[in-house]
Amino acid sequence: xxxxxxxxxxxxxxxxxxxxxxxxxxxxxxxxxxxxxxxxxxxxxxxxxxxxxxxxxxxxxxxxxxxxxxxxxxxxxxxxxxxxxxxxxxxxxxxxxxxxxxxxxxxxxxxxxxxxxxxxxxxxxxxxxxxxxxxxxxxxxxxxxxxxxxxxxxxxxxx
Numbered sequence: 001x002x003x004x005x006x007x008x009x010x011x012x013x014x015x016x017x018x019x020x021x022x023x024x025x026x027x028x029x030x031x032x033x034x035x036x037x038x039x040x041x042x043x044x045x046x047x048x049x050x051x052x053x054x055x056x057x058x059x060x061x062x063x064x065x066x067x068x069x070x071x072x073x074x075x076x077x078x079x080x081x082x083x084x085x086x087x088x089x090x091x092x093x094x095x096x097x098x099x100x101x102x103x104x105x106x107x108x109x110x111x112x113x114x115x116x117x118x119x120x121x122x123x124x125x126x127x128x129x130x131x132x133x134x135x136x137x138x139x140x141x142x143x144x145x146x147x148x149x150x151x152x153x154x155x156x157x158x159x
Contacts, residue, residue, distance in 0.1 A: 036111035045145060046117065050107075056097035062090040066146040076156040101126045115142045 038046070045064065052060035065086040072079050083089050106122040117140040125132050139151040 038109065038112045038117065042112065042117075042142070042145075046109075049147065058090045058093035058097055061093055062086055064147055065089055066143050066148040069147060069149070071150045071152070073152045073154065075154040079151075101130070103127065115148075116140070117142070 049061065049064035052064065067086050068084070069086050069089055070084045071082045071089065073082050074080075083092050103124045103126070105124065108120040110118040110120065112118070117138075119138050119140075121136050121138055123134045123136075125134070135155060137153040139153070140147055141149040141151075
């Protein structure tokens with residue numbers, strides 16, 4: 001399966017964002033031979049990296065990241081570089097894992113264009129009265145078969 005919904009569970013914007021959301025929405029509808037299907041070898045790599053993340057194994061996530069990996073978050077205040085570098089990201093994940101209340105994620109892979117994966121993620125945190133959900137559009141760029149840059153777009157706050 002090249003596109004679809006995956007649930008990941010662990011045990012124990014500005015104009016650019018609007019354009020990307022519009023483009024991603026169109027991708028989900030306009031499947032062509034050049035877009036949407038994720039090549040089987042790339043899908044296998046993506047799924048292996050997800051297993052390492054769900055298992056909260058920072059060291060196992062590292063081999064799937066390019067040495068110059070960068071993670072950006074984009075919200076209604078603009079883009080912000082959150083972390084850069086494989087080693088720095090692994091260290092950040094080591095601190096994050098075990099110190100958070102993330103329970104699971106629903107992932108909708110919209111497709112892939114050359115080295116760019118587009119997906120929607122709905123992350124669930126907490127339980128009971130403290131339960132909350134965070135939705136995002138994610139763009140992952142790959143270089144030499146490794147995750148190179150990640151762009152996490154959050155919907156703009158509206159009243």
